[in-house]
Amino acid sequence: MTNDAVLHALREFVAERDWAQFHSPENLAKSVSIEAGELLECFQWGPDFNAERVAEELADVLTYCYLLADKLGVDADQIVLDKLATTKAKYPVEKSRGTSAKYDQL
Amino acid sequence: MTNDAVLHALREFVAERDWAQFHSPENLAKSVSIEAGELLECFQWGPDFNAERVAEELADVLTYCYLLADKLGVDADQIVLDKLATTKAKYPVEKSRGTSAKYDQL
Amino acid sequence: MTNDAVLHALREFVAERDWAQFHSPENLAKSVSIEAGELLECFQWGPDFNAERVAEELADVLTYCYLLADKLGVDADQIVLDKLATTKAKYPVEKSRGTSAKYDQL
Amino acid sequence: MTNDAVLHALREFVAERDWAQFHSPENLAKSVSIEAGELLECFQWGPDFNAERVAEELADVLTYCYLLADKLGVDADQIVLDKLATTKAKYPVEKSRGTSAKYDQL
Numbered sequence: 001m002t003n004d005a006v007l008h009a010l011r012e013f014v015a016e017r018d019w020a021q022f023h024s025p026e027n028l029a030k031s032v033s034i035e036a037g038e039l040l041e042c043f044q045w046g047p048d049f050n051a052e053r054v055a056e057e058l059a060d061v062l063t064y065c066y067l068l069a070d071k072l073g074v075d076a077d078q079i080v081l082d083k084l085a086t087t088k089a090k091y092p093v094e095k096s097r098g099t100s101a102k103y104d105q106l
Numbered sequence: 107m108t109n110d111a112v113l114h115a116l117r118e119f120v121a122e123r124d125w126a127q128f129h130s131p132e133n134l135a136k137s138v139s140i141e142a143g144e145l146l147e148c149f150q151w152g153p154d155f156n157a158e159r160v161a162e163e164l165a166d167v168l169t170y171c172y173l174l175a176d177k178l179g180v181d182a183d184q185i186v187l188d189k190l191a192t193t194k195a196k197y198p199v200e201k202s203r204g205t206s207a208k209y210d211q212l
Numbered sequence: 213m214t215n216d217a218v219l220h221a222l223r224e225f226v227a228e229r230d231w232a233q234f235h236s237p238e239n240l241a242k243s244v245s246i247e248a249g250e251l252l253e254c255f256q257w258g259p260d261f262n263a264e265r266v267a268e269e270l271a272d273v274l275t276y277c278y279l280l281a282d283k284l285g286v287d288a289d290q291i292v293l294d295k296l297a298t299t300k301a302k303y304p305v306e307k308s309r310g311t312s313a314k315y316d317q318l
Numbered sequence: 319m320t321n322d323a324v325l326h327a328l329r330e331f332v333a334e335r336d337w338a339q340f341h342s343p344e345n346l347a348k349s350v351s352i353e354a355g356e357l358l359e360c361f362q363w364g365p366d367f368n369a370e371r372v373a374e375e376l377a378d379v380l381t382y383c384y385l386l387a388d389k390l391g392v393d394a395d396q397i398v399l400d401k402l403a404t405t406k407a408k409y410p411v412e413k414s415r416g417t418s419a420k421y422d423q424l
Contacts, residue, residue, distance in 0.1 A: 003109075006183045009190055017197065018204040022257050025160065026149040030256055032167060033351050036142035037249020043132040044242055045234050045418040054131065055180050059189035061138060062171050062182055065164060074161050076168055077112045083165035084115055091123065098124045100363040128363050136362055139245050143355020150348055151312040151340050206257040215321075218395045221402055229409065230416045237372065238361040244379060248354035255344040266343065267392050271401035273350060274383050274394055277376060286373050288380055289324045295377035296327055303335065310336045 010066055028068040035060040116172055134174040141166040222278055240280040247272040328384055346386040353378040 014020055039057040042049050069076040090103040099106070120126055145163035148155050175182040196209040205212070226232055251269035254261050281288040302315040311318070332338055357375035360367050387394040408421040417424070 003183045006186055009187060013190060013194065016199045017202050019202075019206070021204075022206045024153060025155055026153040027257055029146050029149050029160070030252055030348065032164075033139075033142040033146045033355075034249045034253045034256060036139040036167070037246045037252075037351075040135050040139045040242055040249075041246045043135050044246060045239055047130055047132040049131055051178060054135070054174075055178060055185050056189055056192075058138075058171060058174055058178075058180075058182075059185040061142070061167070062175075062186050063189065065168050065171065066186065068160075068164055069168075072157060072161060072164075074164075076164075077109045079161045079165040080112055080168050080172065081115060083162055083169065084119060086162075088119065093122045096123050096125075098127075100125070100128045133363055136242065136358055139249075140355045140359045140362060143245075143352045143358075146348055146355075147352045150352060151345055215395045218398055221399060225402060225406065228411045229414050231414075231418070233416075234418045236365055237367055238365040241358050241361050241372070244376075245351075245354040245358045248351040248379070252347050252351045255347050259342055259344040261343055263390055266347070266386075267390060267397050268401055268404075270350075270383060270386055270390075270392075270394075271397040273354070273379070274387075274398050275401065277380050277383065278398065280372075280376055281380075284369060284373060284376075286376075288376075289321045291373050291377040292324055292380050292384065293327060295374055295381065296331060298374075300331065305334045308335050308337075310339075312337070312340045 006066065007070060010063065011070070014067070023067060023071060025068060025071055028064050028071060031064040032061060032068065035064055112172065113176060116169065117176070120173070129173060129177060131174060131177055134170050134177060137170040138167060138174065141170055218278065219282060222275065223282070226279070235279060235283060237280060237283055240276050240283060243276040244273060244280065247276055324384065325388060328381065329388070332385070341385060341389060343386060343389055346382050346389060349382040350379060350386065353382055 014023065035057065039054065039061055042054045042057060066076055069079065091106070095106045096103075120129065141163065145160065145167055148160045148163060172182055175185065197212070201212045202209075226235065247269065251266065251273055254266045254269055278288055281291065303318070307318045308315075332341065353375065357372065357379055360372045360375055384394055387397065409424070413424045414421075
């Protein structure tokens, strides 16, 4: 389960600013994409990166992910574990070891 | 702190498949962006959505976020809380209440 | 065919700055995604937009698209027409009229 | 100016399917981001790529870019040239030659 303290802090932050009105699932999904682009910008010209900047941009992506999970009424950690079970079935160890090929090309 | 069980499950999943070799920070950041695009696709033509599909795509974004945090050696929940402190300072309650304007336009 | 004047101007811009070394197809693809995120930011909280800002962000996406097409040795307009032929076959007029459903759900 | 034949073909494709109703600027901007993610997926695990697949995904990004430009009433090639003039001013040749640094760090 996502740490209660994080969810509580995010909810309070949003409530104090009366921002729930902007946080439709659609707008939160757009926000995840926008912040993912800023995270990617840390690696625009190659693999070297500034760890502090990456952590900050990653935090922005995660923040919108948590807000969207909360809006959907799902637990972030639980949906990750649920999806992992599905992915494990699509990528059996013996077929997928050491290759980055997609499941439909294994 | 991110739930140990989730991190443990993700690390085991990657180790069993020998996939750490593909998981450079750069590749994980690309993966976050790619999955964020798939999440956005749930809302491509409007605000209506299939909750189950959104949860699955959100799980994919979160999975790569957790893997990237782990690779950086930071705790996902902690960087969210740290960034929240910064954001609170940029968006004081009295100035930002009820508006979606960016901090430099408040 | 993409207007020669545009391609010529872009190539000259890159050559003068000795930037071709950064413009691997991978880096250009990342750049398209990053700029697409900035374009999306114009619509983060809803459908209203600043037309001038949207045009500027769209121009950035297009610029990296043209540079990537040029790097691949393909003509931007031609690949659009080629893909349109494929898409027309996937979305026959009689089945797809007035619906935003994906081809596999028509 | 964008080739008339391309614009004509795209407009006819949309009109025949009665899809203009889905093509708000916001939805087209989301679509550009979604397709940019699919383009990026061609490079998810490294710089190697399938040129045919990249060209197809790039065509999808370009298609939505052209549709958005058309919706805004601007010419794709013209906004690229306009933006290039701005970018040239931000990145003077003598300061930016051979470096991928952002303009605010030159």
